[in-house]
Amino acid sequence: MSDELRKGLEGVLVAESELSFIDGDAGKLVYCGYAIEDLATEASFEEVLYLLWNGELPTESELAAFADSIAEERGVEDAVLETAEALAAADEEPMAALRTLVSYLSAEDDEADVPAADQAASRRKGRRLTAKIPTVLAAFDRYRRGEEPVDPDPELGYAANFLYMLTGEEPDEVAEETFDQALTLHADHGLNASTFTSMVIGSTMADMYSAVTGGIGALSGPLHGGANQDVMEMLLDIDEQGADPVEYVEKKGEQEDWRVPGMGHRVYGVKDPRAVILEKKSEELNATAEGTNWYELADAIEQHFEEQGLVSKGIAPNVDFYSGTVYYQLGIPVDMFTPIFAMARAGGWVGHTLEYQAENRLIRPRARYTGEKDREFVPLEER
Numbered sequence: 001m002s003d004e005l006r007k008g009l010e011g012v013l014v015a016e017s018e019l020s021f022i023d024g025d026a027g028k029l030v031y032c033g034y035a036i037e038d039l040a041t042e043a044s045f046e047e048v049l050y051l052l053w054n055g056e057l058p059t060e061s062e063l064a065a066f067a068d069s070i071a072e073e074r075g076v077e078d079a080v081l082e083t084a085e086a087l088a089a090a091d092e093e094p095m096a097a098l099r100t101l102v103s104y105l106s107a108e109d110d111e112a113d114v115p116a117a118d119q120a121a122s123r124r125k126g127r128r129l130t131a132k133i134p135t136v137l138a139a140f141d142r143y144r145r146g147e148e149p150v151d152p153d154p155e156l157g158y159a160a161n162f163l164y165m166l167t168g169e170e171p172d173e174v175a176e177e178t179f180d181q182a183l184t185l186h187a188d189h190g191l192n193a194s195t196f197t198s199m200v201i202g203s204t205m206a207d208m209y210s211a212v213t214g215g216i217g218a219l220s221g222p223l224h225g226g227a228n229q230d231v232m233e234m235l236l237d238i239d240e241q242g243a244d245p246v247e248y249v250e251k252k253g254e255q256e257d258w259r260v261p262g263m264g265h266r267v268y269g270v271k272d273p274r275a276v277i278l279e280k281k282s283e284e285l286n287a288t289a290e291g292t293n294w295y296e297l298a299d300a301i302e303q304h305f306e307e308q309g310l311v312s313k314g315i316a317p318n319v320d321f322y323s324g325t326v327y328y329q330l331g332i333p334v335d336m337f338t339p340i341f342a343m344a345r346a347g348g349w350v351g352h353t354l355e356y357q358a359e360n361r362l363i364r365p366r367a368r369y370t371g372e373k374d375r376e377f378v379p380l381e382e383r
């Protein structure tokens, strides 16, 4: 047993996985062997889900059957919608609402109690909850805007259907393609904190709903998925103040512990390849939009980091840096950005949980004890 302490488990190998590979120095990301650049432009999100859950890209007929099986599972019971309505009325944060709703979804799953060792059932549960996340999220957002939920449309793909349920209108081709691409880019990323959380939960042979609910909790933090919302809020603040973006981040940087959201990464020593793709999308969308050019504001901050020599030290844009400006141009509410990340990442949480449980070993590290060992107990009345 080694006594070497690796805080934050930095660089520690804890499992084998065939799902995604990251070369942090080269800025390369692959899912099951396929470059993220190819998947983002050539494959639909449903194809990517199939890949992550089966290890292979589907044939046309396999994809059609798989996409249908997801579309068929999109509906939720009235009790789930009532819960979404109650959470909206309570002014719950969207990530907290999603956490509660995914947990609640197990109540309507007939297979919820089937042991996790039954991989086929776990796979079906994973598919069901991935299918229903967009439905509960869109319903929650509509309720808080005082609108009734829109039923899912089985004719629409995963990305288009979510935008349709959110807005009540079918998205145009650009919006559908952009959103589908963003979902693919967020679907998996090795043992990031939320996926590791799902795996730890799965390693107790707990069920898929627990694993995904835990993943949502971990993703919500500002050091992880929560950063995409923080980036957009920063840009909105800069715009509202009419501030120069570089002066703004410099001034904020004087505050202890303030970090530019969307910058830096535990694994990448260069710019995140997903940020490269999202940046291009952001530039395209902003070029044709009216009003503030959010891409230019974000880019000015990146250029500043570049000039400071920070980008080459890995304090470079991560996936969260440009995703917000893309979602904002699609008209998505800012506090829905992290839930959308969760919607996509459910693919990775389910995939890694299934993969790990197939060759399970309980995850149980240890802490170096630094407390006292021989204290004399003092009865309550004498303390």
Ligand SMILES: CC(=O)SCCNC(=O)CCNC(=O)[C@H](O)C(C)(C)COP(=O)(O)OP(=O)(O)OC[C@H]1O[C@@H](n2cnc3c(N)ncnc32)[C@H](O)[C@@H]1OP(=O)(O)O
Pocket: 192, 222, 223, 224, 225, 227, 258, 259, 260, 261, 262, 263, 264, 265, 266, 267, 315, 318, 319, 320
């Ligand atoms: C989907 C995702 O989860 S991507 C990450 C999303 N999170 C964010 O964007 C939040 C902002 N970024 C950060 O807080 C960090 O970069 C993290 C949490 C992502 C990675 O952190 P770690 O791997 O622990 O790196 P660590 O905190 O050791 O940082 C290394 C150095 O870079 C600096 N640094 C890291 N990120 C930033 C940043 N965003 N702004 C300014 N400096 C930064 C740190 O101050 C530290 O400098 P020092 O060695 O002089 O003290």
Ligand SMILES: O=C([O-])CC(=O)C(=O)O
Pocket: 188, 189, 190, 191, 192, 193, 266, 267, 318, 319
């Ligand atoms: O891998 C990480 O640590 C964070 C990240 O970029 C992701 O989860 O997509």
